[in-house]
Amino acid sequence: MSTVHIDLPPPPISWEHLPPRASQDVTLRQWIPYWSTLQNLGYTLWPRTMPDENGQLIELAEPKLSPPTNCFEPSESESYVYFPMGYIGNGGPASARVQLAVDRALREVAIKTILSGSSELRVVEYLAKQRKEEHDPRDHTIPFLQLITTDHCTFAVMPYWSNGVPPFYAIGEPIEMLRQCLEGLAYYHQHRVAHCDISSGNVVMNFGGFYPGPSMDGGRFFTAPFRSKFPVQYAFIDFGTAVKFEEDTALTDVLYQATHHTMGFSAPEVVLGEPYNPFSADVYAVASVIINELNHSKHYHSRAEELLRENVPAFFELLGRMRAVEPRRRPSAEAALQELLHLVSVLSPDILELHGQGV
CATH class of the missing domain: 1.10.510.10 (Transferase(Phosphotransferase) domain 1)
Structure with a gap:
């Protein structure tokens, strides 16, 4: 996990006051000012709908990488998740404060805004530090790939894991x-x-x-x-x-x-x-x-x-x-x-x- 600080203008609406279920139009206006900066850092928001630097839409496909050895500490040469039944790309807006994107290897990530000085940021920074230092196998926190800090918020980048849990089969x-x-x-x-x-x-x-x-x-x-x-x-x-x-x-x-x-x-x-x-x-x-x-x-x-x-x-x-x-x-x-x-x-x-x- 790495941390980088960048200077960015404040968002159109303070993240603190952005409604959790803001409309898609409001959400897009909130995030569009950061699209190019995030892309320069290796994360392309909304790859199905926003063109890359060459004006082309990204064609989502299953990353041609090795399966993850340790899903909680993935390497650059590995997928973040398994695709046991085939790939279906997401890559669209998720919610007002969480957006889906792909990294340079076309692996899907979620980017969440965390308020500066918040209890959430304290917990996230603490857990990320503990994993980096301890590598404790009991830790079941979603991996934090990168924390992008600004003066008004932190963008936490995480691999996209599914929260659609399949039906149980065996007891x-x-x-x-x-x-x-x-x-x-x-x-x-x-x-x-x-x-x-x-x-x-x-x-x-x-x-x-x-x-x-x-x-x-x-x-x-x-x-x-x-x-x-x-x-x-x-x-x-x-x-x-x-x-x-x-x-x-x-x-x-x-x-x-x-x-x-x-x-x-x-x-x-x-x-x-x-x-x-x-x-x-x-x-x-x-x-x-x-x-x-x-x-x-x-x-x-x-x-x-x-x-x-x-x-x-x-x-x-x-x-x-x-x-x-x-x-x-x-x-x-x-x-x-x-x-x-x-x-x-x-x-x-x-x-x-x-x-x-x-x-």
Whole structure:
């Protein structure tokens, strides 16, 4: 990860006051002044619609590079993600403060604006520094390829990983997703970082292109194997509400006031607007992500949840404790991780491969 400072004029609208869901016209006007500067740094915004220096539109194609050896620390000669079922380029506007682009090797990246002096910037800079120094395999933060600092904001450049999580196929898949999420969360909490906005949209997966969607066979939808085709990794994104506490902070004694919550994922005390323990709330949110993805999989007649309940009921007992209404009854991220690891250690590998289609 590198950091570079450039002098840029302020945007038409202060990033702080730009509506998160600004219209496409407003968003384009906000970013167009930075198009040439970002291109000079190696990032082409909106490659499907904006011509390059020769007046030509970029034809998006799967990067002809080696698969990533380590998706969290990609090299210049590697793709950022896997394309197990073929390539489909994105490359268009994403949201008011996040835009998609391609680098010089035609690898897709996301560029996010982070307010100067914000808690988000402090967390991002801290996590990027820790990865550079520690290379800790427990760290499941989306890689920060470059931080482009200006007087009014920082542009954080990240590889584009998909946040469209395919339906679960085998019952080992939700178990592995929970393991990686808890591993990453325990790492954050060890460093006294609370994410504070974990949801399905903020957990991404290291693939690009197509994945098994609904396919019709006699009027029924099916899911299909996917995660077995490549080494799956999950990462957390969006540290817009994340907080970094002092290193000697006791995880059980913190109280924090929410500025944001996501219905369906946030803990009850967060939704109520009460002062809450953000570390405990993170644990609740991770369990909610797994439950949401299991429910999503049922739409494709995956039997992953059914088979899990039949063969590994302790998995749902753990999720239930992680989502306890009373925060102090929830395990810490590290305790939940250790319980899950013990649960897996006594399972037969054949059980983890169980799969099937519902009616």
